[in-house]
Structure formats: C-alpha cells, structure tokens
Amino acid sequence: MSHTFTLDGKTIPFAEGQTILQAADAAGVFIPHLCYHPDFKPHGSCKLCTVKVNGRQTASCTMRALPGMVVESETEELNDERRALTQMLFVEGNHFCPSCETSGNCRLQATAYHLGMMSPHFDHFFPSRAVDASHPDVLLDFNRCILCSLCVRASRDVDGKNVFALSGRGIKTHLIVNAKSGRLADTNFTLADKAAQVCPVGVILPKRHGFAVPIGERKYDKAPISETTEGR
C-alpha cells in the first residue's frame, strides 16, 4: 500500500517507515545532506536536510513521512539557512580546497557549489588539529572533519570494529580512534573497511593515490551534486 505527501508541490509516494529524505531520494528529488547515507541509520546532526513540514522546520533524514504532509524544501529561506550551515562547517575546520586531494569528489565542496556559497562569510576558527599519518595505508587529516559520524557508524555497524568515535563536547567535539596511543596504526583498521569509503570530505585518505584523477574531471566536476546518485 502506498501513501503520498507533497514536496514543493510535487506528489511523492512513500512506503511505511520511510523518512522524507528517503522518499524524496527514491523519487529522484534532491534534498541537500551531508551526514545522511542510505546504508546507515540516520543521524540528523548536520541539519543541511532541514525542510519545513506543515510550517515547522525539521531534519528530513529523521522525520518519518506521513500521508498528506506538506513539505517545503527548495525555498529561498531554507537554502539561505543551508548555505549558512555550510559556511559554518567551512570555518569550523581547516578546508583548503585547492590543495585537497578530495577536491571535486567532496560532498561539502559540492554542496557549497549547489547552494551558491561564494565565501565562508564567518570568521575562521583556524583550529589546531594534528594529522595522523601513522597507518601504513591510510592518512587521517582531521582538519577536514565535519563530525558527520559516517565513519563511526560504518566501523561500528558494518565493520564491527568501532575504530572511530566522537569525543569532547560542543565546539571541542572531535573524532578519536580506538587505540591507547590514539594512532590509527595501532587499530585494526584497513583500507577494505566500509569506514574507509564513507567520508564525505577528505579526512580518511588512502596513501600513495595522490591526484590519480585530475581536478576538473572528478565526480562533482562533471555533474552537480543534485544530479548524482552516488553516496546518497
């Protein structure tokens, strides 16, 4: 049995238990998001996917669709707010797109393009975050972490390893790895882990694979994020 709700006036069918974002995704309608990934339980933390449901704002990745809901997404107000959130993520970390291996494949960067972000707007925080190059095959560059916790969920729920977790609180929230030394080399992490494949930005990088695909020919160079299906 199928129900429907409307998203920006368009009728969207959904199955029982689906969230607004899942239903929109299935119907080919893009709602910006960073911490959501179809393979994992929704987290609801980045708030990029916020929509207006019957006049109230809520994260569409965690809100179950209900019959007859009236949902707004592509409004100027919401996109302004999403852009501000994206800018917040940029100034919170250290993001230097031109020298970043993930440039062109980065969901944060692609989302910024999608939302027409022209500058970081806010004052940069310039946090001091160490890089972990201890692992033979993987580099961890925490400067780019947006705390989406996809690697946490992947390692815990798929790999069964709990290699990653969030620690700290507030603006000091940060990613930690499962070792007394705090170094990735002292964990059982491998490149074959699901957690190695889900980072939406450039934190978890395979070593010795620098710029194999030139910038300009990468995923989001070819098509804007709203028109791609990978990683959704």
Add this chain to the structure above:
Amino acid sequence: MGSFREVEVALNEMHAEAVAGIVDRVATRHRRDPTCMLQILREVQEACDWLPPEAIDRLQVVLGVPRTKIEGVAGFYAFLYTQPRGKYRILFSDNVTDRMQGSVALMERLCSSLWVEPGKVSEDGLLSVDITSCTGMCDQGPGLLVNNYAIPRLTAGLVDEIAELIRNKVPLAEWPADYFRVDDNVRRADVLLAAQMAPGDALRAARARAPSDGLMASNMRSWREGLPSGLGGPIAMLDDMKRANLRGRGGAGFMTGIKWEACRNAPLKPGQERFVVCNADEGEPGTFKDRVLLTSHADLVFEGMTAAAYAIGARRGFLYLRGEYRYLLEPLTAVLERRRREKVLGNDILGLPGADFDIEIHLGAGAYVCGEESALIESLEGKRGTPRNRPPFPVTNGYLDQPTIVNNVETFAAAALVALNGGEWYASIGTKHSAGTKLLSVSGDCERPGIYEYPFGVSIRQVLADCGARDTQAVQVSGPSGVCVAPAEFDRVIGFEDIPTAGAFTIFDNSRDMFEVARNYVHFFQHESCGFCTPCRVGTSLLKNLMDKLHNGVGSPYDFAEIEKLNQLLQAMSHCGLGHTACNPVLDTIARFRPAYEQRMTQQDFTPAFDLDRALAEARQMTGRDDAGAHLSSKHGGAA
C-alpha cells in the same frame, strides 16, 4: 643491573595494578554493567583524581566495550578528566549572579595566592582552578566546587583560608564542615513546602480513594505487570493527576497526567518494563529550588515517584542528580534506605505482596544539556548526553528503549500532594490554566534571596516587593533560556498563560549592564552546547565571538546584524531546546535594552575582531615584558 628505567617500569606496573584494583572494585559494585559507565567513571575518578589511561585499559576489559566508547563518554562530561587536574580541583561558579557577588576577583585572588593560572594545573601538579556553569548557590554565592563538593558564601577571607589549606595539603575531609554548609533560605512556603506528611501517607491516601472494585489483588497485578487497563487504584491515581491539571515544572509545562497515561498505555515488548525518572539535573543558571526540595523534602519527591510507579506500573526508578549536587548523594541514599525500612519503598510496599518499586540515584558530571529529557536518558544509559531524535518520545521509547516518564523534581513533589489530597483540591489552587503552586529561586539584586513558593498567578511586581528588590532594571525569569522582563512588564504574572518558568528569578538593578548579562549567558550556552548539530555547535561559538567583539570595543552595526541573523538560524535549525533558546537572552535584551548594545557599537564600519596588539599578549607573557616597545601603538579605528 637495576637501572632507573627498570625501576620506572616496575613503578608503572605497580601503579597500573593499583588502578586496575580500583576499577575492578567500582565496576563490580555496578555489576560490570556498561549502562553504568558514567557512574563507574565518576567513582574511579573520585579514587584516582582523574581517569588515567590504565583505568581505561582495565575498563575496556571488565566492561567489554571498545576504548572509543569509554573515551567518548569521558570526553563529553566537564567533570571527567582524561588529563591530570591536580589533587584539588577548584571550579568557580560563573553564573552572572556569582559575578555580581564578586567571583571574578575572588578567583584571581586564589590564583595569585597559589601561583596558578586559571584553566591550568599548577606547576607542582597539586591543584587546578577554573570556572564552571552555575552551581545552584545563587542565593548564597559566590560559590565554588572543590573536587565536586560545593562551598557557598565565598569571601576574600575564606578564599585565603582555602589557599592555606591547599598549600598545607590538608585532605578535603579535614576541611571545616561549616565551609560546606548549604542553607535552604525558604522565604515563603505554601502548600508544598509547608506540607506535613509522614512517609507513605500519600500512597495510602491514593489507595484509599480507589473505587471499591479496585480490589487489592487487581492493584497488585496491575503494579506487577503494568497492565494498561488495570482496575482501581492506578487508574484512580491517573484520573486524579488529570483532574489536578498538574503541568510539568521543568519549564515546558506538559500535562503530567497525560504523560503518565501515555506511558502506562505504551505497549511492552517481552522482557520490557516501565521506568520512572526524576530529572534533578537542575542546570538552568539561577535555579536552585530542586536542591532545597532534595535537601529538606526528599520524602515528598520519592513519594511522588512511587505514586507515579503505582499509576504507570513501574518497578524501577532513577533520580538523575546533577554532579554539582554531589554532596547530596549520601543524604539522599540514606533517605531511600530509611524508606525501604519503613516499607514505603522496595519490595511489598505498604505490605502488599508484589507491590515493588525501587529507586537508584545516578549522578551527572557537568552537562547542562542532560536536563533535556532524551539526553538525560542517554546519560542514564551511560552514554554521551546527546539529545535523541524525536519522535519517538520517552513515554514509548525511553530508558533502554522502554516506556519511561521523565518529570522534574518539583513535579513529583506536587504529584505526592495530589496523591495525598486528590486532584480537585490541587486544581483549586493557582489559576485556571496553571494549577497549584510554583517554587521560585530568587537571586540577584534583592535583600532576601532564596526560595519563594507562590500559587500560580503571582505578579513579577509582587515577588520583587516580597524579596526586597529596589531600583530593579530587569528580571530574568526561568534563566537564560527563559525571558528577560523590563519594568513596564512587571504586572505580568507567573503562569503558563503568561510567563511560564522552570523557577529561576534573577533580579538586576539599575547598576547592571544588561549587555554583559546577555554576554555571560551566551558564554554559558557556548560552553554547554553538546556539539551534535552544526547550527548549535558552531553557531553558539560564532555568537560568543560576536558578543566578545562588541565587548572589546570593535563592534559595528554589521556585527549587530550578524547577531540577529545567527539568532534566527539557531532558532530555526537547532536539534534541541538548547540551541533554540541559546539566543533568547540576546534577543530579549536587544528588544528591551537596546542602548546597552548601541553603546557597544563604537565603530561605524566593519572592523575586524582580530587585534594585533592583543595577539601579542602571549609573547609578552613569555618574555615577561609589558613596556611600550612590547605593544603596537596603532589602535583600531585607524588612529595611530
């Protein structure tokens, strides 16, 4: 040959063994249950002064959980330390009332007396001094915590004595007991604070009012199995709660009877049960009425929890006590123990076979956000205190995913009165939409700060007159997440139909700078943001930076507009109430005390917050210089 290295290794092993022994002892007491992680970490720290890596090594083994999970929890709570913080860990309460009472100067005095920098550990590793969010001693401040034990009524003399005790390494247990005396300061008592009730009276009254078909057997069955439609007593109790029109006293004002009924009617999966949780995480700056209830009326609170268990069919309850009230743990444990002996708690309550309900106390560890009910439940489960996605709500999916009611301390105390005297009696007090009485925690600029209990409907003006407030400029009702009220509104009343409140009533006279009040509150929210969602995590920091920028004299109308934009974003996009209300103090003070902000906009055009001369402060400190040559002459605004 026995080298230094070998001695060092041997010493480390001894240390690791000792730590492992402590961890084993604590973990065993908690049945090696990972849901008790926060309690275990807190107790290990009480024994070790911090959480050394060896303790986490051992916990990994005895609890069977990954290290990341332990470190994630330890890193979340402000009172847990994964780095040494000294044998004496001093935290000055940094509520705006503490500041008004001189806390800043007192902290400087202690720091210079003991040669320690705020926020750092002393060179000899003996102590650390820092600030913490409101410790709930606003009516007898300024206050501090030493190793989580509260000392109110600080003076310069007392600070000097404390410095001397620390210098002489006098163990905390040998410090004068009078330092730690906390007064109730009840200034006005009404039906709740004046209630004369022997333990068990309310439970007996509730049972006596049950209709005659509510025979003992059906009550017991209902209690034991939590049947959604049990006859008699429990349903009669629920009906009384609904008739009482009692609304939650934590501030949100949800109908308590409806919450209880929803929990009672929530389906149970096999092996599940229902839970009663008392929210004593009284973290809203300026609120301290739960402290007084738990100090002098704990029976009322526990009786209310037991009545709730009776109504919803629960066998287990928790009191989640904020870490700042650590000193109440032993007295409250003793009250629970006495109630068990008196047969009003534990097994076969009132001598009814199968009528079982017991209460455990869990302590928080310095996290305001855990006052949000779903974050509180996460914390009860031994996790980071991150608010959950809602729905589902705790009444169906609460503690360990089972039906749970979470109510404020004062709500349970009021529920005990409802059980004792019936719902109609309770509903006759107060106003139509706000039944009963409300405890106000009055502090700030007044002659008689303390606890005032009024029937709902009392005006701000009346409270101000009663507590001896003069030249009042503003009242912050319900703390920073509440509303700021100016003199023109002093005829407004306390009640859900006008100004709802969790109880804080902070008074500012004409000598206070309302911009600085708002700035203190913004710092509070920034410190307490859990960091889960982007808007609150980053937004509260941006807001803090902007308020500091105005404070530093480089604010312009541009920054003012930025503040208003951030306010909007926080309200619209945040995950929980903390983010939604984080901008309230700024919005309210802008609306009512705009000149206090305009005074701060000293620049016409945008001026960077970055100040070259201030950035050199660290270099000046390192070189011990403060002469003209160590400063840049040019100031902001272009003048050389």
